[in-house]
Amino acid sequence: MGHTYRHFFERPLFLVRGEGVWLYDDQGTRYLDCYNNVPSVGHCHPDVVEALSTQASTLNTHTRYLHDAIIEYAEMLAGRLPGELSVCTFVCTGTEANDLAYRMARSVTGNTGAIVTSGAYHGNSTLVSELSPDNDTVRTGLDFVVEVEPPYTYRSVFPDDQPETESAYAGLVDDAIEQLRSRGVLPAMMMIDGIYDAKGILTPGATYLQQVYEKVRAAGGLIIADEVQSGLCRLGDHYWGFEDSGVVPDIVTMGKPMGAGHPLAIVVTTPQIASEFAKKAHYFNTFGGNPVSASVGKAVLEVVEREDILANVKRTGEHFKKGLEALADKHELIGDVRGKGLFLGVELVENRSDKKPAKAIAANIVEKMRESGVLISTTGQFDNVLKFRPPLVFAREHADLALERLDQSIDAVGQR
Amino acid sequence: MGHTYRHFFERPLFLVRGEGVWLYDDQGTRYLDCYNNVPSVGHCHPDVVEALSTQASTLNTHTRYLHDAIIEYAEMLAGRLPGELSVCTFVCTGTEANDLAYRMARSVTGNTGAIVTSGAYHGNSTLVSELSPDNDTVRTGLDFVVEVEPPYTYRSVFPDDQPETESAYAGLVDDAIEQLRSRGVLPAMMMIDGIYDAKGILTPGATYLQQVYEKVRAAGGLIIADEVQSGLCRLGDHYWGFEDSGVVPDIVTMGKPMGAGHPLAIVVTTPQIASEFAKKAHYFNTFGGNPVSASVGKAVLEVVEREDILANVKRTGEHFKKGLEALADKHELIGDVRGKGLFLGVELVENRSDKKPAKAIAANIVEKMRESGVLISTTGQFDNVLKFRPPLVFAREHADLALERLDQSIDAVGQR
Numbered sequence: 001m002g003h004t005y006r007h008f009f010e011r012p013l014f015l016v017r018g019e020g021v022w023l024y025d026d027q028g029t030r031y032l033d034c035y036n037n038v039p040s041v042g043h044c045h046p047d048v049v050e051a052l053s054t055q056a057s058t059l060n061t062h063t064r065y066l067h068d069a070i071i072e073y074a075e076m077l078a079g080r081l082p083g084e085l086s087v088c089t090f091v092c093t094g095t096e097a098n099d100l101a102y103r104m105a106r107s108v109t110g111n112t113g114a115i116v117t118s119g120a121y122h123g124n125s126t127l128v129s130e131l132s133p134d135n136d137t138v139r140t141g142l143d144f145v146v147e148v149e150p151p152y153t154y155r156s157v158f159p160d161d162q163p164e165t166e167s168a169y170a171g172l173v174d175d176a177i178e179q180l181r182s183r184g185v186l187p188a189m190m191m192i193d194g195i196y197d198a199k200g201i202l203t204p205g206a207t208y209l210q211q212v213y214e215k216v217r218a219a220g221g222l223i224i225a226d227e228v229q230s231g232l233c234r235l236g237d238h239y240w241g242f243e244d245s246g247v248v249p250d251i252v253t254m255g256k257p258m259g260a261g262h263p264l265a266i267v268v269t270t271p272q273i274a275s276e277f278a279k280k281a282h283y284f285n286t287f288g289g290n291p292v293s294a295s296v297g298k299a300v301l302e303v304v305e306r307e308d309i310l311a312n313v314k315r316t317g318e319h320f321k322k323g324l325e326a327l328a329d330k331h332e333l334i335g336d337v338r339g340k341g342l343f344l345g346v347e348l349v350e351n352r353s354d355k356k357p358a359k360a361i362a363a364n365i366v367e368k369m370r371e372s373g374v375l376i377s378t379t380g381q382f383d384n385v386l387k388f389r390p391p392l393v394f395a396r397e398h399a400d401l402a403l404e405r406l407d408q409s410i411d412a413v414g415q416r
Numbered sequence: 417m418g419h420t421y422r423h424f425f426e427r428p429l430f431l432v433r434g435e436g437v438w439l440y441d442d443q444g445t446r447y448l449d450c451y452n453n454v455p456s457v458g459h460c461h462p463d464v465v466e467a468l469s470t471q472a473s474t475l476n477t478h479t480r481y482l483h484d485a486i487i488e489y490a491e492m493l494a495g496r497l498p499g500e501l502s503v504c505t506f507v508c509t510g511t512e513a514n515d516l517a518y519r520m521a522r523s524v525t526g527n528t529g530a531i532v533t534s535g536a537y538h539g540n541s542t543l544v545s546e547l548s549p550d551n552d553t554v555r556t557g558l559d560f561v562v563e564v565e566p567p568y569t570y571r572s573v574f575p576d577d578q579p580e581t582e583s584a585y586a587g588l589v590d591d592a593i594e595q596l597r598s599r600g601v602l603p604a605m606m607m608i609d610g611i612y613d614a615k616g617i618l619t620p621g622a623t624y625l626q627q628v629y630e631k632v633r634a635a636g637g638l639i640i641a642d643e644v645q646s647g648l649c650r651l652g653d654h655y656w657g658f659e660d661s662g663v664v665p666d667i668v669t670m671g672k673p674m675g676a677g678h679p680l681a682i683v684v685t686t687p688q689i690a691s692e693f694a695k696k697a698h699y700f701n702t703f704g705g706n707p708v709s710a711s712v713g714k715a716v717l718e719v720v721e722r723e724d725i726l727a728n729v730k731r732t733g734e735h736f737k738k739g740l741e742a743l744a745d746k747h748e749l750i751g752d753v754r755g756k757g758l759f760l761g762v763e764l765v766e767n768r769s770d771k772k773p774a775k776a777i778a779a780n781i782v783e784k785m786r787e788s789g790v791l792i793s794t795t796g797q798f799d800n801v802l803k804f805r806p807p808l809v810f811a812r813e814h815a816d817l818a819l820e821r822l823d824q825s826i827d828a829v830g831q832r
Contacts, residue, residue, distance in 0.1 A: 001490050002505035002683075003694035007480055014482040018475045036477065038702060044473050053469035057460050059434045060677035061452065064423055066430040074417050089418035092508040092679045093703060096541065103542045124699055125512065126519045127542045256702055261476035263508045263679040263703040267418075278419035283540055286454060286672055287509060287679040 008377065009370055018043025021391050021398050023375065032374045034390045034402050037343075040232055040257030041303040042393040048260045051299035055292045062290050063090070069294035076301050077268060080239050083248040084270035090289025094228035094255025095123030097265040098191065100283065101251045102131065104269065105189035105222045108276045113180040115173065115190035115216065118147040119199040119381050122191055122226055131191060143183045148172045150196050151208050154336040154347060155355065170211035177219045187221030192249075194230025194241020200380030201338060201345030201387060203235075206245035213247050222273070223247075228255035228265070229343070233304060233392055236314035236341030244340070257392070262296040263287070309392045317341040320388065320399035327407055333358060333415045342394055345379070346386040346406075357382030361413060368409035374402050424793065425786055434459030437807050437814050439791065448790045450806045450818050453759075456648055456673030457719040458809040464676045467715035471708045478706050479506070485710035492717050493684060496655050499664040500686035506705025510644035510671025511539030513681040514607065516699065517667045518547065520685065521605035521638045524692045529596040531589065531606035531632065534563040535615040535797050538607055538642055547607060559599045564588045566612050567624050570752040570763060571771065586627035593635045603637030608665075610646025610657020616796030617754060617761030617803060619651075622661035629663050638689070639663075644671035644681070645759070649720060649808055652730035652757030660756070673808070678712040679703070725808045733757040736804065736815035743823055749774060749831045758810055761795070762802040762822075773798030777829060784825035790818050 007013075013031070017024040020042040023031045033043070041048065055069070063070060070090070078086040091097050106112055114131050116122065122132045130145060149157045151169040158164060173190070180187055190212065196202040204212075213223050230241030231254045237244050240252065250273060255265035265288075269277075277283075287293065304310070321337065321344055328334035328346075335349035348358040348365070362384045369376050379387045388402065410416075423429075429447070433440040436458040439447045449459070457464065471485070479486060486506070494502040507513050522528055530547050532538070538548045546561060565573045567585040574580060589606070596603055606628065612618040620628075629639050646657030647670045653660050656668065666689060671681040681704075685693075703709065719725070737753065740762055744750035751765035764774040764781070778800045785792050795803045804818065 001479075001487070002503055002685075002699070003687075003690045004505065004697065004699040005479055006698070006700070007482065012482045015475055015477055018477065023475075023477070038478070039476065044476065046473070049469065049473045052472050053465065056468050056677070057462070057465040059431055059439075060455065060460065061431055061434065061439070062454070063417075063421055066423065066428045071417070087418055089420065093512065093701070095701075096509065096511065099541045099543075103545070106542075124701060125515045125541045125543065126522075127515075129519070129697075261472070261703075261706065261708065263709075269418075271419075274419045281420065281545075282422070283418070283420040284422070285509070285511075285540060287677075290677065292677065293679075 021394050034376045034388045037389050038256045039391050040260050042391045047303050048299045051295045055295035060292045067291045069291050070289045073294045073298045085268050087274040089267045091265045091285050092263040092287050094265050095125050095128050097253035097267050098122045099125045099128050100267050101224045101253050104277045107280045108273050109188045111186040111188040112144045113185040113187040114145045115176050117150045121198045144185050146176045146179050148176045166205045166208035170208050173212050173215045187219050189222045189224050190216045191224045193226045195343050197229050200385040209245040209247050222250040224251045225249035226253050232257040233310040233313050234343050236317045259296050260300045264293045264297050313341045316394050319396050323403040331410050344388040348384050357384035359384045364413045365409045368412050372405045374405045437810050450804050451791045451793050453805050454672045455807050456676050458807045464715045467711045471711035476708045483707045485707050486705045489710045489714045501684050503685050503690040505683045507681045507701050508679040508703050510681050511541045511544050513669035513683050514538045515541045515544050516683050517640045517669050520693045523696045524689050525604045527602040527604040528560045529601040529603035530561045531592050533566045537614045560601050562592045562595050564592045582621045582624035586624050589628050589631045603635050605638040605640050606632045607640045609642045611759050613645050616801040625661040625663050638666040640667045641665035642669050648673040649726040649729050650759050652733045675712050676716045680709045680713050729757045732810050735812050739819040747826050760804040764800045773800035775800045780829045781825045784828050788821045790821045
């Protein structure tokens with residue numbers, strides 16, 4: 001196994017079975033999964049397994065032959081997207097989706113510049129790594145990439161006398177465009193997460209996004225909404241994160257949750273962009289959109305509708321967040337509670353006055369939670385934000401259990 | 417659906433079922449599959465479907481938890497590779513594999529240069545597209561990529577007075593290295609296919625590869641063997657194409673056939689390279705090597721062993737090639753028959769003296785073959801090479817049927 005593999009937890013988990021929001025290890029111990037977003041409709045959902053098995057035993061070819069499933073799936077996706085976002089290209093991973101989206105943007109605009117969020121993670125291809133400041137070791141003086149700080153109201157990036165407004169953060173995009181220009185580069189696109197995970201679970205606001213969209217477009221760039229994390233009802237109000245702000249991107253990328261574990265990702269764009277791109281490039285993805293992937297994607301969307309996942313995320317997410325806010329009232333350790341839907345962050349600080357990140361304590365709590373049967377992780381630039389991002393079938397009783405165990409774990413590590 | 421999608425055939429095939437070497441359309445018509453390499457052990461092999469279904473209904477997480485299947489699969493792969501090639505990193509597609517392999521080479525050598533074969537196709541990511549001269553529309557004056565002509569004995573690239581030797585072709589790599597140097601770039605790697613598909617199904621010889629490996633390494637570069645097409649017994653003598661030449665690359669990439677339709681690809685390298693890379697980069701692939709993919713990969717290797725696929729490819733491939741050579745004796749249209757194992761090419765020419773590529777006739781024959789129930793395609797820089805690359809369970813009787821229909825199709829398009 002490659003030396004870049006890393007396991008979670010000091011004693012890695014040896015899992016043997018998954019069902020709904022539960023994972024079971026080789027000793028029969030049951031864990032509440034508050035971490036995994038890939039099994040969106042729950043671990044091993046029987047309808048998804050059935051669609052996978054049935055199609056795999058019938059036919060599995062590729063998009064160079066006709067097949068009903070891929071057309072039906074594309075139509076289902078287009079029907080759940082606003083504006084002109086209706087043309088789908090199917091790939092296997094979020095990395096491939098973001099890579100292709102950037103390639104489309106470069107091809108269509110004729111520009112090469114990329115504006116990304118500081119600390120963002122958009123994937124692991126060589127190019128997408130370069131667009132991912134979170135992968136700091138890969139980048140070596142790329143003149144076409146520029147970073148902007150995302151809105152982080154808990155820790156302002158501005159001097160004390162400057163107001164912490166969404167417009168002020170949007171103004172950083174002007175600086176980024178200017179920075180590219182000074183290197184002789186124009187922006188092909190800005191890639192924007194529906195929620196900034198790696199930066200510590202920050203949600204961009206409507207005013208911010210509206211202004212940023214305008215600025216990038218005025219400079220000749222497209223907007224790519226990276227919905228690999230925030231898509232498929234994760235944030236509770238809409239299917240896709242950007243919809244919360246009333247904006248419509250030029251290209252949307254979808255990944256992790258779409259196949260509930262099966263490698264399935266999608267790039268959706270407008271007919272105009274798709275047709276411009278096709279004039280300049282050809283693209284074929286061997287596995288992308290094969291009959292099995294398409295059938296799995298359809299099954300996931302059907303489960304999302306039938307089980308009214310969006311309403312569940314909204315309901316459970318609000319209850320969960322209220323519970324976390326109540327814990328913040330009780331525990332000094334909790335500096336901030338944020339996020340939306342079932343993507344919640346709890347920022348831990350050594351004290352609330354200077355907000356010193358409590359990284360070691362956060363790591364301890366993750367281990368304590370695991371010992372008490374609840375799986376979470378940390379995120380953020382200081383690794384001090386507890387991340388709660390469970391399967392979307394997470395219910396009120398699961399939230400209550402996670403809250404109870406978090407309360408106990410904070411006590412157990414000797415914190416107030 | 418994206419505008420870059422292209423269907424095979426004038427009237428696209430509407431397939432509904434696959435089994436072994438057979439595909440069935442919505443009218444119940446049966447087609448002999450002489451084209452698809454992805455369903456390596458045959459369409460919908462019951463053992464592979466069983467492994468997929470069982471694991472998908474039990475657990476599907478990722479490599480940050482422990483799981484037996486991934487370790488067992490990595491050990492099986494390492495046991496089937498020569499030398500120090502023993503460290504596996506799991507990804508989802510051949511593109512991801514080649515992209516990661518280049519990133520490893522760049523990271524470990526400290527160089528950026530890439531030597532690739534003229535006309536090669538290594539994938540579809542932005543970067544890998546740039547390494548793929550077959551994707552000509554993407555490339556825009558990249559100073560770190562240089563192309564070399566592969567050995568093509570039927571159409572020499574050398575002047576008439578220069579001998580057409582493997583060493584002469586290997587010498588082109590010296591020129592390539594010099595070309596990079598003149599731009600201030602040193603080679604990170606040369607990426608070499610086990611068989612050159614897009615160029616017209618050319619097989620690099622042992623002397624050629626041995627000399628090329630030496631030259632690239634002497635210049636500080638690594639050798640990446642792209643076994644996405646030629647791997648898993650495709651060429652009939654060994655598991656991997658490079659083994660036919662007694663060479664051992666630094667990095668091997670595997671893709672298409674490994675999961676028999678499931679998105680599974682692998683990068684294998686030496687402990688030394690893996691450890692150097694891990695010092696400089698981190699890498700995680702959400703779906704790569706998950707328990708389902710690993711179980712499918714294992715099942716495919718088990719079928720390959722149990723059904724003695726290697727011997728079948730050797731036996732059927734030799735019989736098939738002899739049959740094609742017999743047709744070449746009969747039909748003037750056939751200029752050259754080449755390839756190995758179950759990867760065979762038939763180059764069509766308007767006449768044998770000036771070897772003018774018979775592109776339109778080749779396209780007609782592909783359509784005629786389809787009408788007669790046999791699926792093939794064309795390849796090569798002039799699109800005049802008929803490609804025979806069936807599932808590896810292709811038997812003598814299937815070869816005989818394909819030969820009979822080819823004979824008839826040549827007659828049917830009015831050719832001698």
